Amino acid sequence: MTARSRVVLAGNVIADLVIEVPALPERGGDVIGTRTELYAGGGFNTLTAARRLGAEAVYAGLHGSGPYGDLVRSSLAAEDIGTVLRARTDGDTGFCVALVDGGGERTFVTSFGVDARMTPEEARTIAGSVRGGDLLQVSGYGLVMEVNGPLLAEVVTDLAEDVRVCFDPAPLVADIPAAVLDPVLARTDWLSCNAREAELMTSQADPRAAAEVLRGRLRAGAGVLVRA
Structure with a gap:
C-alpha cells in the first residue's frame, strides 16, 4: 500500500456478545456459560488490525442510535478509525451472539439493526468516499441483506481500477x-474465506481445489486465501 492508501470497510461493525460454553445445548436445552464479553465486532477487527499495522482505516458502514451504536462509535474512536456515514436515528446497530464451545469452534446468531437498511443516498456517499489506491473491504454479511446487497454490489462494480477489493x-x-x-467476485482482487465457505461456493471439499475454482471466478491476477 502507498502512503496515501487507506483500508475502507464497506461492511458492518456490530456488537458482539460472546459467550463461552462447554458445548452447545441440544435443541430445547440449556447450558451455563463460563464467560461473557460484549464488544465491537464484525468488521471492527479488520479495521483495528489495519490501524495497529500503521494504515489509515475508515468505517464506511451504517451505525445506529442506541447502546450498540454508542459502543461501535466509541470503539472506533478509541482506535482512531474514522466514519463516513452519520448515525441513523431510526434504530440501533445490530448485534451477534457468538457461542464458543470447549473445542474453540464458534457458532453465531446475528440480529441486524439499521445496518440492514441502507439507502441509495448512503450507498452513493460510500462510493464517493473511496479514493484511488484504497483497499475496500467487503463482507458477505452486507451482500446477503435484501436491501444492502444490490446497492453494495453496484458500489463495488463501479469502483475505479486502482481501488483494490478484498472480499x-x-x-x-x-x-x-x-x-x-x-459481479462482486468478478471485481475482487483478494478473496479470504475458510474451508467451509469455499466449499459452499465451489462444492470442493479440498481447500486447494476450492481455491483454484475460486480463482477462476475472480478478476485476472487476483489471489485467494482459503483457511483450513
Whole structure:
C-alpha cells in the first residue's frame, strides 16, 4: 500500500456478545456459560488490525442510535478509525451472539439493526468516499441483506481500477443471490474465506481445489486465501 492508501470497510461493525460454553445445548436445552464479553465486532477487527499495522482505516458502514451504536462509535474512536456515514436515528446497530464451545469452534446468531437498511443516498456517499489506491473491504454479511446487497454490489462494480477489493464471503455466502455475488467476485482482487465457505461456493471439499475454482471466478491476477 502507498502512503496515501487507506483500508475502507464497506461492511458492518456490530456488537458482539460472546459467550463461552462447554458445548452447545441440544435443541430445547440449556447450558451455563463460563464467560461473557460484549464488544465491537464484525468488521471492527479488520479495521483495528489495519490501524495497529500503521494504515489509515475508515468505517464506511451504517451505525445506529442506541447502546450498540454508542459502543461501535466509541470503539472506533478509541482506535482512531474514522466514519463516513452519520448515525441513523431510526434504530440501533445490530448485534451477534457468538457461542464458543470447549473445542474453540464458534457458532453465531446475528440480529441486524439499521445496518440492514441502507439507502441509495448512503450507498452513493460510500462510493464517493473511496479514493484511488484504497483497499475496500467487503463482507458477505452486507451482500446477503435484501436491501444492502444490490446497492453494495453496484458500489463495488463501479469502483475505479486502482481501488483494490478484498472480499470476505462470510458464513452466509450460500444465501447471497448470484446476481449480487457474481459481479462482486468478478471485481475482487483478494478473496479470504475458510474451508467451509469455499466449499459452499465451489462444492470442493479440498481447500486447494476450492481455491483454484475460486480463482477462476475472480478478476485476472487476483489471489485467494482459503483457511483450513
